Amino acid sequence: MVEFTPKAAGTVPPAEVPDVELYHPKSWWTKYVFSQDAKIIAIQYSGTAILIGLVALVLSWLMRLQLGFPDTFSFITVEAYYQFITMHGMIMVIYLLTALFLGGFGNYLIPLMIGARDMAFPYVNMLSFWIYLVAVLVLVASFFAPGGPTGAGWTLYPPQAILSGTPGGQEAGILLMLSSLVLFIIGFTMGGLNYAVTVLQCRTRGMTLMRMPLTIWGIFTATVMALLAFPALFVAGVMMLFDRLVGSSFFMPALVELGERLDYGGGSPILFQHLFWFFGHPEVYIVALPAFGIVSDLISVHARKNIFGYRMMVWAIVIIGGLSFIVWAHHMYVSGMNPWFGFFFATTTLIIAIPTAIKVYNWVLTLWRGDIHFTLPMLFALAFIVTFLNGGLSGLFLGNVVVDVPLSDTMFVVAHFHMVMGVAPIMVIFGAIYHWYPKITGRMLDETMGRIHFWVTFVGSYAIFFPMHYVGLVGVPRRYNELGDLLFVPPSIADLNAFISIAALIVGAAQMVFLFNLLWSLRHGKEAGGNPWRAASLEWQTPATPPEHGNWGKSLPVVYRWAYDYSVPGAKEDFIAQNDPWPEEPERSPA
Amino acid sequence: MSVILSFIFLIMCIAGWWLARHHLLSKPWLERGVPASATEGAAPVNRTAKVGLGVFLAVIGALFALLASAYFERMGLPDWRDFPLPRLLWVNTGMLIACSAALHCALADARNGALKPARSGLVIASLAGLAFVFGQLAVWLQLVSVGLGVASNPAVTFFYLLTGLHGLHILGGLVALAFAVSSAFHGTDLRPLIPRLELCTIYWHFLLVIWLAILVVIAGWAEEIVVTCSQLFS
Numbered sequence: 119m120v121e122f123t124p125k126a127a128g129t130v131p132p133a134e135v136p137d138v139e140l141y142h143p144k145s146w147w148t149k150y151v152f153s154q155d156a157k158i159i160a161i162q163y164s165g166t167a168i169l170i171g172l173v174a175l176v177l178s179w180l181m182r183l184q185l186g187f188p189d190t191f192s193f194i195t196v197e198a199y200y201q202f203i204t205m206h207g208m209i210m211v212i213y214l215l216t217a218l219f220l221g222g223f224g225n226y227l228i229p230l231m232i233g234a235r236d237m238a239f240p241y242v243n244m245l246s247f248w249i250y251l252v253a254v255l256v257l258v259a260s261f262f263a264p265g266g267p268t269g270a271g272w273t274l275y276p277p278q279a280i281l282s283g284t285p286g287g288q289e290a291g292i293l294l295m296l297s298s299l300v301l302f303i304i305g306f307t308m309g310g311l312n313y314a315v316t317v318l319q320c321r322t323r324g325m326t327l328m329r330m331p332l333t334i335w336g337i338f339t340a341t342v343m344a345l346l347a348f349p350a351l352f353v354a355g356v357m358m359l360f361d362r363l364v365g366s367s368f369f370m371p372a373l374v375e376l377g378e379r380l381d382y383g384g385g386s387p388i389l390f391q392h393l394f395w396f397f398g399h400p401e402v403y404i405v406a407l408p409a410f411g412i413v414s415d416l417i418s419v420h421a422r423k424n425i426f427g428y429r430m431m432v433w434a435i436v437i438i439g440g441l442s443f444i445v446w447a448h449h450m451y452v453s454g455m456n457p458w459f460g461f462f463f464a465t466t467t468l469i470i471a472i473p474t475a476i477k478v479y480n481w482v483l484t485l486w487r488g489d490i491h492f493t494l495p496m497l498f499a500l501a502f503i504v505t506f507l508n509g510g511l512s513g514l515f516l517g518n519v520v521v522d523v524p525l526s527d528t529m530f531v532v533a534h535f536h537m538v539m540g541v542a543p544i545m546v547i548f549g550a551i552y553h554w555y556p557k558i559t560g561r562m563l564d565e566t567m568g569r570i571h572f573w574v575t576f577v578g579s580y581a582i583f584f585p586m587h588y589v590g591l592v593g594v595p596r597r598y599n600e601l602g603d604l605l606f607v608p609p610s611i612a613d614l615n616a617f618i619s620i621a622a623l624i625v626g627a628a629q630m631v632f633l634f635n636l637l638w639s640l641r642h643g644k645e646a647g648g649n650p651w652r653a654a655s656l657e658w659q660t661p662a663t664p665p666e667h668g669n670w671g672k673s674l675p676v677v678y679r680w681a682y683d684y685s686v687p688g689a690k691e692d693f694i695a696q697n698d699p700w701p702e703e704p705e706r707s708p709a
Numbered sequence: 710m711s712v713i714l715s716f717i718f719l720i721m722c723i724a725g726w727w728l729a730r731h732h733l734l735s736k737p738w739l740e741r742g743v744p745a746s747a748t749e750g751a752a753p754v755n756r757t758a759k760v761g762l763g764v765f766l767a768v769i770g771a772l773f774a775l776l777a778s779a780y781f782e783r784m785g786l787p788d789w790r791d792f793p794l795p796r797l798l799w800v801n802t803g804m805l806i807a808c809s810a811a812l813h814c815a816l817a818d819a820r821n822g823a824l825k826p827a828r829s830g831l832v833i834a835s836l837a838g839l840a841f842v843f844g845q846l847a848v849w850l851q852l853v854s855v856g857l858g859v860a861s862n863p864a865v866t867f868f869y870l871l872t873g874l875h876g877l878h879i880l881g882g883l884v885a886l887a888f889a890v891s892s893a894f895h896g897t898d899l900r901p902l903i904p905r906l907e908l909c910t911i912y913w914h915f916l917l918v919i920w921l922a923i924l925v926v927i928a929g930w931a932e933e934i935v936v937t938c939s940q941l942f943s
Contacts, residue, residue, distance in 0.1 A: 238757050307768055314764050319757040324743040327731040342724070345764065346717060349772040353779060357870070364859045366866040368783060384788030384863065389779060392710055396775070428737060436728065443717050680737035699742075 140235055140668055152248075154240035155667050156225045156312075159247050161558070163221030166247075167214050168633075170254050174209035175626050177202040186619025188600045197285040199599035200269030205257075207272025208295070211401065212302060213254055215543055219408040220306070220344065221250060223550060224313045224337045226558065230657035231334050233322025233675045233697075235668045237312040246312070249305030256298040265289025271597065273398070276369040276390050277382070280362040283375070292362060296355045303348045303355075313341040322656075324677030328432065329696070331655045331681040332425065335432050336411020339439040340404045347400035347443070354393035361385070391453055395446040402539050403442040406506075407435055409546035410477055413499045415681070416549050417481055419653045420496035421488030422692055424682035427480040434473035441470045451519050452526045460519040467517035471510070478507055489685065489692075493651075494568040498549030501576045502542050509538025512587065527597070530590025533583045541579045548575070548632070555636075556650045560663050561643030567635040571628050578625035585614050654693045655681040712781065716774035720767060755904045762908050766915050769878060773919050776874070777926050780867050790862045794928060795851050801844035802924065808837035809917045812886075812910045819899040819906055827899055831890045831906075834913070838883050845876055864927075871923050875916070882912050 143149035153159060181202045184194045194202075225243070229236050237243045260267040269285030270278060270292060282288040286295075317338045321330070330338075357368040361382070369390040370382035418425045425431060447455065447463040481503050490496065512534040515521045525531060548571070555563050590596075593606050601607055649658040661671040675697040683694040694700055783789065815830025849869065852858075857865045889909050892902055925931050 239761060307765075311761055311764055311768075315757060315761045319760055326735070326737075326744060327728075328733065328735045328737045329740075345768050346720065346771045349768060350713075350775050352772065353775045356874075357779065360859070360866060360870065364866075366860045367788070367863060368779070368866065381860075384786055386783060386786060389782050392782070393775065393779060396710065396713065424738060429733070429735075432733070436724075440721055444714070676743060678743060679741055682738070 141240055142667070152244060154236070154244045156229050156237045156240070156243060157558075157665065159243055160222050160225035162247050163217055163225060163250065166251055166254055167218040167222060170209055170258070171214035171218075172629075172633075173258070174206045174214060175629060177206040177209075179623060179626055181206065182619040182622040184599055186616040194599070196599050197266070197269055200271070200597075201267045201285050201291075203597065204269050204272050204274075204295075205261075205267050209257070210540065211272065211405070212299070213257065215405045215539075215547075216306070216344070216401070217250060218547060219405060219543070220313060220337065220341060221247065221309055223333075223408060223412065223554075224309070224341065226554070227333055227657060228313055228316050228337060229320070230557075230660065230665060230669060231331050231655055231681075232317060232320065232325050233656050233670070233677060234316060234320035235670060235674070238315040238320055239312050242308045243312045246305045246309035249301055249308065253298045253301035253305060256294055256301060260286070260291050260294035260298075263290035263294060265291055268292040268295045270295075273391075273394060274358070275394075276358060276361065276385075276387050277371060277373060280358065280370075281373070281375060293359070296359050296362075299355045300352060300359075303352045306348060307345065310341045310345045313337060314345065322674045322677060325656075325696075328429070329677060329680045331411070332414040332428070332431055332435070333408070333411040335435050336407040336409070336414075339435050340407040343400045343407070343439050343442065344404045347397045347404065350393050350397035354390055354397070357393075358390065388450075388453055388455060391450050392447070395449045396443075398449060399446040400442045403438055405539055405543050407439065409502065409543045410435060412550045413502050413546050414477075414481065414484075415655065416495045416499040416546075416553055417484050418682050418684065419553075419651050419655075420493050420499070421485055421490045422684045423484055423488035424680075424684055425480070426483040426486075427476075428680065428682065430476055431480055434476045437473045438470060441466060441473070445470060448517055448522075451522045457519075464517055464519050468514070471514065471517075474510060478503065478510075493552075494563070494565070494572060495549040495553035495651075497569075497572050497576075498545045498552065501572070502545040502549065505537055505545060505579070506542040509534060509536075509542055513538060525590065527595055528590040529586050529594045529596050532596050533586035533590055536583050536586075541583065545576075548572075551636075553651065554657075555639070556646030556663075557657060557660075558664055559640055559643070560646055561639050562646050562650060563639045563643060564635050567631050567638075571632045571635065574628035574631075575625055578621050578628065581621035582618050582625065585618055589614060589618075652691065652693050654679075654683050654695050656696050659695050659697055710778045710782070712777040713771065713774045716771060720771075758904065758908060759911075762911060766912070769915070769919070772874070773871075773922065776867075776871060777922070777931075780871075780926055781931075783863050783867070786863075788862075789864055791864055791929060792857060792862065792868075795848050797844060797848050797851065798924070801841050801848065802920065804837045804841040804844060805917050805920055808834045808841065809910075809913050811837060812906075812913050816903070816906045816910050819893075819903050822899065824897060824899060828893050831886070831893055835883070835886050835890055838879065838886060838913070842876060842879055842883070845872055848872070868927055871927065875920060875923060878916055878919075882909070882916060885909055885912065 141154045143153065143155075148154075150158060153162075180191075180194060181199065183191055184199055225237070228234070257267075263286075265286050266289075267286055268274070268279065268291035270280075270287065274292070274295070278284050278287070280287050280292055284292075286292050317330070317334060321327075360366045361368050361370050365381055367382045367385035369387050370380075370385040371387065372383040373380045414425050414431060445463055445466045447459050448467045451460050451463075512530070516525060516531065516534055552563055552568060555561070589611055592608070592611060594601065594611060601611070646663065648660065648663045651658070656675060656677065657665075659675060660669060676699075677696050678699045679694060679696055681696050683689075683696075685692050686694055689700065811830045811834035815827045815834060818827035818830060849872070852865065852868070859866055859869050885905075886909055889902065889905050892905070893899065896902070925934070
């Protein structure tokens with residue numbers, strides 16, 4: 119047992135930080151709209167992300183209607199289908215998942231979990247949200263622009279992305295998409311600076327790095343990765359804007375379109391793919407690492423057991439973050455790049471499975487002989503582990519060049535990445551909202567509605583994506599709005615597609631129950647009290663619930679232990695809060 | 710992509726070194742109490758701003774490292790034509806060096822409490838920074854006048870892109886500098902201004918380094934350096 123006891127009494131007087139450091143809102147506008155309080159900004163970020171996510175959800179319904187029941191809906195033209203695919207993918211990955219995990223959970227949880235009053239640079243933090251909002255509005259504007267949004271696919275590959283045959287390619291669609299991305303990245307950089315610097319500089323007394331909850335480790339590492347990876351998308355976006363607007367040829371090779379030779383020549387479409395995936399692969403982990411962190415905390419709290427292998431979990435997060443920068447070209451096995459690259463990237467891809475597997479084992483070992491409470495957050499956390507494992511296993515197939523080549527551009531790939539980076543992180547988002555809603559609002563979410571939401575979502579997503587793997591193995595290509603009469607596609611695939619579409623409609627409808635629950639429980643939810651889950655981490659120990667401006671009242675908390683002291687023998691309760699100096703007189707053990 | 714990979718490697722080394730200093734081997738489940746090193750209280754605001762600037766500079770570094778990677782990838786394709794760099798660029802480079810040097814002196818003067826030299830140093834720095842921006846615009850006009858428009862050749866397009874993005878960062882630096890200048894002329898005590906001046910100076914030095922790196926890349930010296938190094942090693 120290691121003892122840190124600077125004072126004989128074993129307790130340390132709390133740091134009294136003068137109140138003047140914080141900006142104090144003077145009007146309704148600066149308190150709730152142009153707020154510099156990270157908690158308000160978090161709610162603004164989350165609300166915007168969920169609203170734009172709903173748009174993407176509706177788009178997925180429309181796509182599934184077309185795939186399940188082709189020739190039924192006349193308004194879903196080929197062009198419209200491509201536009202739906204593109205906007206669905208881009209919104210879900212960037213404007214929902216990234217914004218919600220980092221802008222939403224990052225803003226709410228970082229200051230509270232590390233014992234800070236607010237973010238390091240609250241004004242910049244506020245700007246971050248408003249630029250994000252403008253980025254979202256620019257994206258939404260493309261739906262109303264002449265020619266509609268871009269239909270280039272979410273990867274926006276040139277040359278097709280800016281040619282006239284692609285919806286929005288020669289109209290405003292692609293311009294608005296690229297501008298929106300550039301804005302998003304500028305806004306994110308402002309927020310990201312805050313998340314990183316706050317963790318580095320604003321931890322309260324006693325909160326060493328190795329005492330931070332894994333949620334913070336996940337968000338922090340993901341932020342650092344995002345700060346380094348998003349510039350790649352920025353560069354790719356700006357260069358493509360040059361190609362589209364001034365006729366340069368960064369990415370555009372010599373082309374003949376409709377019998378006419380275009381002015382482009384000599385550019386390299388593969389260069390764009392390199393830049394895009396240099397961002398795109400870390401992006402997977404930018405979404406996954408916060409999910410890993412949050413799920414570790416949910417499991418520990420709701421199984422009343424300390425997290426198994428905390429140190430290993432931290433290292434795994436950091437190692438995954440580092441490795442994810444050297445695996446990007448596994449998205450490009452069929453792009454025509456040098457086959458030796460494929461060998462290298464297959465190897466790095468398989469190596470990244472090691473720290474990831476360590477995390478899965480540690481979650482399972484945390485559950486092992488734990489006092490598992492099947493609360494809503496726990497259900498979603500369990501669903502995440504299973505789903506992430508499924509998605510990860512199909513990733514082993516796709517990571518190998520020889521297996522990937524025949525599976526490339528089939529529905530198998532769609533099923534794989536929806537499992538691993540669609541369903542799995544969304545499960546964590548739901549679990550996290552059920553877990554922290556009581557802190558944010560002071561009320562519990564309704565249990566019955568929550569259970570309906572969970573079971574329909576969980577079973578429903580498997581009904582959607584398990585058969586989709588099979589559809590892909592049969593050889594059904596992705597990005598096709600209609601299969602027509604392909605000899606290698608048996609007729610039963612049409613029935614399967616209809617089944618998947620119906621499941622998708624039902625799962626989407628279940629999300630409405632969740633949204634209704636969010637609003638209904640604001641007024642009618644059960645009073646939660648300050649710490650309904652009896653959790654040890656710092657955010658549950660605030661003097662007020664919901665926490666007030668400045669979070670901690672007069673003095674900042676002092677941290678005496680890590681965040682996972684559950685079921686400690688001899689303790690008063692089955693958890694010991696991080697700011698609890700128990701036992702008052704620490705026993706001196708022989709060194 | 711070797712430039713950006715080297716850059717990421719450098720960042721990882723820094724991160725690894727920093728993490729190694731933070732007891733990554735400790736066993737938090739066995740620890741109790743407040744570590745002695747942590748009892749002094751929260752970090753001073755000044756230091757937080759510096760760390761923030763450091764993180765921001767890393768992001769800018771990644772941005773330009775990516776552009777350099779793209780530059781070298783694109784350069785290998787057959788339609789690439791080098792073009793002679795306008796001489797004015799060397800004058801502009803001199804201006805940027807002058808700006809950095811003036812800021813450096815102004816900061817030293819401010820630390821010594823010498824009000825007048827510090828003020829004049831800040832003014833010289835601002836003027837040199839402005840001169841750099843106008844000089845770059847003049848270079849653009851020169852290029853256009855000899856028929857090297859934005860879309861004429863990938864090498865030229867990259868030149869506009871790199872100088873443009875660098876110029877935008879310079880404009881941001883000028884805004885920060887303008888705030889520093891106005892507060893330097895409003896008060897007689899420069900001490901509260903020192904943290905801000907330090908941030909300004911670091912930022913401008915960094916932009917100078919980035920500019921020199923851009924020059925090395927677009928003047929073709931980068932290739933020569935790589936060739937010389939490989940000869941040395943073989």
